[in-house]
Amino acid sequence: MKDFQHHEYYTEILRTVITVIVFIALSQIIKRLTKRYARTAHLSEHRTNLITKYIDIFMMVLFVVVIIAIWGVNSQDLYVVFSSTFAVIGVAFFAQWSILSNITSGMILFFTFPFRIGDVIRVHDKDFPIEAQIEDIKAFHTILRTRAGELITYPNSLLLQKGVSIVPIKQEDKEFYD
Template sequence: MGEFHDEILRTIIILGIFALLGFIIKRIIRRYARASHLSEHRTNLIAKYINFFMLTLLAVLIFAIWGIKSNDILTFLGGTLTVIGVAFFAQWSILSNITSGIILFFSFPFRIGDFIKVHDKDFPVEAQIEDIKAFHTILRTTEGELITYPNSLLLQKAVSIVPLKQEEKEFYD
């Protein structure tokens, strides 16, 4: 135990820093989501993505602290990423939709409740946004039909936010 004193101390310090950093980042995300009136589901999804990134970075730092050879790590990561890359190559649309979901979260050109028009030559859509999920957006047409629309297509196609027509009301003095 005495010979690993420095490694144990560094590991505890890194774990403490990452715990504090994770807490701070979650608070920032929640404040941003509240200020932007974003749904809890979207907020949790982005928090999961950031947690995954932080855990990966933490693992790399701990490997470095404990002196695991970078060649061994790179060989393992290279083989793992090759297998994952081949598996996802066939399913590139999944990654595209996840990335689009993140972009929609942060740029939010439209929000839940907006009535939009997707300008698609083959399949034009006019509907209200009911929910924006990781892979797709749920739309409801004026006829009540539910449409599941991929997030990547919402970024590729032209989308207009259609203002809702105000019903004419009579005003009395």
């Protein structure tokens, strides 16, 4: 029986183990920094968890790419698989560009937080102006409640495209929105 160090895949296994350890550590550090940023910016736990999920997905994709490089997968075969996959994904995202746009907008709203849950906003849209209180900000849309009690699901991408004002709440209106 051969000694383990002389095994054909010893280097790849060692590099894979080191990569796993580095990615776990890096992922934890990034999550802690994101949570610390969210605490100092007084962002909701829901929004923080959403960004943490995005970070996990990004780190997993990056991890797979690094592992593929370590194990020396034939680049021609890999190129065919990736190009086919990206072509299908590209067509799907082009067909559903609003979904990708809303996810990106949700991330921008998280990091720039021009308004927060509880704020009353006015969306300056000539066809459908809205004044409502923000109840929740999700990955794809923001939940708004009007003075009449109507719930509106408003796409995040439109919040970045339209003019939005934060309306100061008057003392007599405060009980309505609470």
